[in-house]
Amino acid sequence: MADILSAVLARLQMLSTSDHASVVSMNLFVALLCACIVIGHLLEENRWMNESITALLIGLCTGVVILLVSGGKSSHLLVFSEDLFFIYLLPPIIFNAGFQVKKKQFFRNFITIMLFGAIGTLISCSIISAGVIQFFKLMDIGSLDLGDYLAIGAIFAATDSVCTLQVLNQDETPLLYSLVFGEGVVNDATSVVLFNAIQSFDLSHINTESALQLIGNFFYLFITSTMLGAIAGLLSAFIIKKLYFGRHSTDREVALMMLMAYLSYMLAELFYLSGILTVFFCGIVMSHYTWHNVTESSRITTKHAFATSSFVAEIFIFVYVGMDALDIEKWRFVSDSPGTSVAVSSVLLALVMAGRAAFVFPLSFLSNLTKKSPNDKIDLKQQVVIWWAGLMRGAVSMALAYNQFTRSGHTQLRANAIMITSTITVVLFSTMVRFLFLS
Amino acid sequence: MADILSAVLARLQMLSTSDHASVVSMNLFVALLCACIVIGHLLEENRWMNESITALLIGLCTGVVILLVSGGKSSHLLVFSEDLFFIYLLPPIIFNAGFQVKKKQFFRNFITIMLFGAIGTLISCSIISAGVIQFFKLMDIGSLDLGDYLAIGAIFAATDSVCTLQVLNQDETPLLYSLVFGEGVVNDATSVVLFNAIQSFDLSHINTESALQLIGNFFYLFITSTMLGAIAGLLSAFIIKKLYFGRHSTDREVALMMLMAYLSYMLAELFYLSGILTVFFCGIVMSHYTWHNVTESSRITTKHAFATSSFVAEIFIFVYVGMDALDIEKWRFVSDSPGTSVAVSSVLLALVMAGRAAFVFPLSFLSNLTKKSPNDKIDLKQQVVIWWAGLMRGAVSMALAYNQFTRSGHTQLRANAIMITSTITVVLFSTMVRFLFLS
Secondary structure (H helix, E strand, O other): OHHHHHHHHHHHHHHHOOOOHHHHHHHHHHHHHHHHHHHHHHOOOOOOOOHHHHHHHHHHHHHHHHHHHOOOOOOOOOOOOHHHHHHHHHHHHHHHHHHHOOHHHHHHOHHHHHHHHHHHHHHHHHHHHHHHHHHHHHOOOOOOOHHHHHHHHHHHHOOOHHHHHOOOOOOOOHHHHHHHHHHHHHHHHHHHHHHHHHHOOOOOOOOHHHHHHHHHHHHHHHHHHHHHHHHHHHHHHHHHHHHOOOOOOHHHHHHHHHHHHHHHHHHHHHOOOOHHHHHHHHHHHHHHOHHHHOOHHHHHHHHHHHHHHHHHHHHHHHHHHHHHOOOHHHHHHHHHOHHHHHHHHHHHHHHHHHHHHHHHHHHHHHHHHHOOOOOOOOOHHHHHHHHHHOOOOOHHHHHHHHHHHOEOOEOOOHHHHHHHHHHHHHHHHHHHHHHHHHO | OHHHHHHHHHHHHHHHOOOOHHHHHHHHHHHHHHHHHHHHHHOOOOOOOOHHHHHHHHHHHHHHHHHHHOOOOOOOOOOOOOHHHHHHHHHHHHHHHHHHOOHHHHHHOHHHHHHHHHHHHHHHHHHHHHHHHHHHHHOOOOOOOHHHHHHHHHHHHOOOHHHHHOOOOOOOOHHHHHHHHHHHHHHHHHHHHHHHHHHOOOOOOOOHHHHHHHHHHHHHHHHHHHHHHHHHHHHHHHHHHHHOOOOOOHHHHHHHHHHHHHHHHHHHHHOOOOHHHHHHHHHHHHHHOHHHHOOHHHHHHHHHHHHHHHHHHHHHHHHHHHHHHOOHHHHHHHHHOHHHHHHHHHHHHHHHHHHHHHHHHHHHHHHHHHOOOOOOOOOHHHHHHHHHHOOOOOHHHHHHHHHHHOEOOEOOOHHHHHHHHHHHHHHHHHHHHHHHHHO
């Protein structure tokens, strides 16, 4: 068995230096994705597992195999650019979130969702940032600057909106479902916007004025990105309604919706706005207006095709993360000081819980003040569920952590390596533990 | 207007050296694709136009604009790798052809289709190769070796299977439709297999033995590739039937079908087989077995999602070809000797017509000998339609020509430049003229 693997790997390594590199890596990846879908489906009834964890574990196992066969040299065959995440994998996930959101409940609870998703994420981010600044100084981590601390806040403020929903039932608890899902997608967008605002901001000399500028920058990004997405969605509805009146063509309609959504994302990136927010609102507007102007087959096709793309993109991220998790380079620093790593992960988990508690309970109280009907109010039990359901960290956190702490997939600095391994630990731990308790 | 464009282009050129290069180029491309769909739809009733020509013309116009604004420096913003065609654009087109083929008519006329698609393409390729060897020696073209001549044969033996069908009606003329479509897809696959066999073959010392080896190589590729595709298709049907019995999940089914199809293509490429043939037969088997084991929504989704991907990939190729058609580098050689270029294009067009005539009429005669019912026989009028319908050259010819005669999108040699420009001329001319006469 090891001989065969060794031969295959030798061939793969020989090929990876030739033109065949992309072919080999894509083969391996596509085969792993297929395996994830099949195994994830088989394990569906197991309460410890979901598709994300399966994908992570399969990635880990593949990493171990490659590690053993290559004699400990590397655990991944390919180094992906971070652009891959932000240009190809994130857009379908976020667009689909906007496209599939139940609009009636979403707009009914719009204020509360926005409070949780936007203001809550800001609070959570501030608390985590403040916490890591305090605690990390006491530990021996290495050089991190203010920008890194703020980025950590944004990274761990991003919840996993999709896994979250696998444990809530839309029909039994419509209010909770809509709040948790709505918060999840707005939170995804907010944390990415926040992350970009922090990255593009000069933090070397900070004062009140520059802090206000940061907040102003955040709201400018938020509003322009939302507008761009809404305009793109409305434009697609207008084009399909006007041009295709009387004679519909499913393939053209689907192609146009897909391309317009992607165009809105890319335009936002071109003008340095938040593509995530743009494509999320483009998804909402498209499912509200465009979707009702197309043929029945186009409706079914878009609904499932978008969900499938999002599903595949997520599995892809998890397999990659699982594979990369074993990268020797990163764990070499960690194995020198295992205590520090455990401490960092524990501090981060505690801060994530505290940061979430710090906005869920106060903001629920605020939201309850504005509601008259007792049915619309969020009682304490529901508040606890909302707090607990949003503790999971997932693909967005991983993507942001890679963006901040690696250069072309490599981590040379000790501090960066610890941050990446801690992010992986937090994602794995929060996902597994939360599932165990809720289901 | 020119000032704005100039400013935009300056920005684009500045960006194209930075990380934003891919963002800018994708923006431009996605916007152009949207424009092609809308304009193509508006011009649908115009008998001179179809989507491919629209895409070509839009690419040409964009090329002119870039050329004027950049002061004649270049006509395209980006240099695509040829891998793009063969890894991302061709698989969805060919898979969709296999997936959408009417299997009843296809298998009923299987022998005839295979005769036309495989043997016919071989005959056509030999005649075109022999023709160019004869005629090009009389002209002042530059250095082309035997491999180039044979490649030209394979390039111009590839018909445009998709455009062909826009002028035939499946309900009025089922036999003709099935023959022309079936031949078209088998021909696509055959010409790519042939092209690869020629490229990978050592032509420096040719004799009877090596010629037999070439033919043996061709049949080996043909059979193993077909088998691999059929196995991948059957495997997907088996997995979906066994695992999903009783509890279906549309997104997983669609994802699995898509990934398995792509995996079959990539596996074929990995083992140096013909991915095109593999994915074509995978499409046929999937639509025959897998498709009947999935939910109703999965059926609608896969049908339209695959058609849409194929549609977008084709438009993409045509826009790119249109943009690239104006590349100064290529036409510089041509403008030195316009007579030669016209002569080369005319010779190629004549050879395409002769090569097609040389197999349609004899093979129809052979096919008629095996049929008993007069309804199944192909009469002379139908033979003429089949001959005429397959004269169009399209995306596959372009992709193969780029593969053979450019290095990373550039053409330094005079002979190569002439071949690329002649291919563009033949594609444009054959597409336009044929549409005019048939519709």
